[in-house]
Amino acid sequence: xxALCVRPENLEEPARWCREIRALARAINEGPKTTExxxxxxxxxxxxxxxxxxx
Numbered sequence: 001x002x003a004l005c006v007r008p009e010n011l012e013e014p015a016r017w018c019r020e021i022r023a024l025a026r027a028i029n030e031g032p033k034t035t036e037x038x039x040x041x042x043x044x045x046x047x048x049x050x051x052x053x054x055x
Contacts, residue, residue, distance in 0.1 A: 010054045021048055 011017050024044050032038040 011051060017048065017051060020044070024048065 024041065027037075027041055028045075032041055
């Protein structure tokens with residue numbers, strides 16, 4: 001869903017952002033094994049969201 005809200009003009013490196021969002025989606029699909037992994041996935045998701053939605 002996040003990918004539908006992306007403002008490509010705000011991304012410094014769109015290719016990197018796409019790689020990271022795909023990796024995040026795979027990691028979420030596999031499921032975190034620990035609380036720390038879950039928190040890290042949330043941090044990554046927040047950062048990618050902020051990059052995508054920045055104005």
